[in-house]
Amino acid sequence: MKLLVVGSGGREHAIAKKLKNDPKVSMVFCAPGNPGMQTDGIERVAIQESDHQGLISFCQKEAIDWTFVGPEAPLAAGIVDDFEAAGLKAFGPKKAAAKIEGSKDFAKQIMLKNQIPTAKHQTFTEFEAAKAYVIAQGAPIVIKADGLAAGKGVVVAETTGQAIAALSEMLEDNKFGDSGARVVVEEFLAGEEFSLLAFVRNEKVYPMVISQDHKRAYDGDVGPNTGGMGAYSPVPQIPEEMVAQAVTEILEPAALGMIKNGTPFTGILYAGLIATKEGAKVIEFNARFGDPETQVVLPRLTSSLADIITALLQDEEPVLTWSDEATFGVVVAAEGYPGTYEKGMVLPKIANSEVAVYYAGVAEEKNQLVANGGRIFLVEAQGETLSEARQKVYHTLAAADLPKMFYRKDIGAKALK
DSSP, rough: OOOEEEEEEEHHHHHHHHHHTTEEEEEEEEEEEOGGGGGGTTTEEEOOOOOOOHHHHHHHHOOOOOEESSHHHHHHTTTTHHHHHTTEESSSSOHHHHHHHOOHHHHHHHHHHTTTTOOOOESSSSSSHHHHHHHHHOOSEEEEEEEEEOOOEEESSSSSSHHHHHHIIIIIIIITTGSSSSEEEEOOOEEEEEEEEEEEEEEEEEEOBBEEEEEEEETTTTTESSSSSSSEEHHHHHHHHHHHHHIIIHHHEEEEEEETTTTTOEEEEEEEEEEEETTTEEEEEEESTTTTTHHHGGGOOSHHHHHHHHHHHOOOOOOOBBOEEEEEEEEEETTTTTOOOOOEEEEEEOTTTTTTEOSSEEETTTTEEEEESSSSEEEEEEESSHHHHHHHHHHHTTTTTTEEEOOOOOOOOOGGG
């Protein structure tokens, strides 16, 4: 099989690497990809993810069997619809179904109509009305830009002042453009968060192993929200019964609810969940693999990812098997991320057979990889226990020269208590 992965981040690096290591796959292209992917023999294609026609022409010319769409933006822009209209196979939700991530308000409506447990909320377009609601509810409270904001459109406000400032930035200062022209204000839920992803084909749901992401920038879960600073799997502090309950009370009703809504979903459905005293509740839905969750979930998949996607595209039953090993990953980011940060720092060569490196915000200068984004790369390792995998990653990072870069030192600490 010849396959194309659309996207350029660490998530796409992990997907493309998993596909490339499959004996049935002869070639994996990634568009636009990043220079770090070449370390794993992934072929880059200089076509932007927004250039649907360019990607379609490439697939026709190269006789690509199917395309895997990694990021949310092209899904929200209807790339799958465009591919199908051209007679090509692409794995991911169509534009109407991708709205489950593209609009927080749309997702909340699906949850309400299908009795899916989530935080109580209100949606606003006017600052004064939103401000009055926040004052009436009190803090802590959560402010979310309705649309796509690259993982940065969520503010967990610990005071009403922080909440009002976030509302002002979104509704008055237009910080996130159209994505923040509407905001969802919801109650703060306390508990352990975890990510439950599934392969979905209409009403059929095939869950993956769970993971836990770390969104805050700094140790101790403080600082601004980021796209994710590290992840691990399994998550021993989340009971198996709660995961099973989440599949039957959250994922399966969501898939059926999307059909009833006239927006059937095929692709990766990501449920960001929180373990509350009443059981698992939804914080957010995404319409694609998470980043950095992908980099720790896919290494545990022991059946063929290529076969799973092929089966789903043909409306057949896929086979999913998982390793009992633990996986652990830490993101290295540029100092200042998720705010302003420098670029151009030379990256260390990590030549350690016990870890894998997934590249994201990188460029190539004079045959060297240099930093070119906020989240630069992720180091991942596997072990019989989380503690063993964690030790491999932190030992590797401690030995690396990382000028003007930082990483969290406490990823996975909750799982080891």
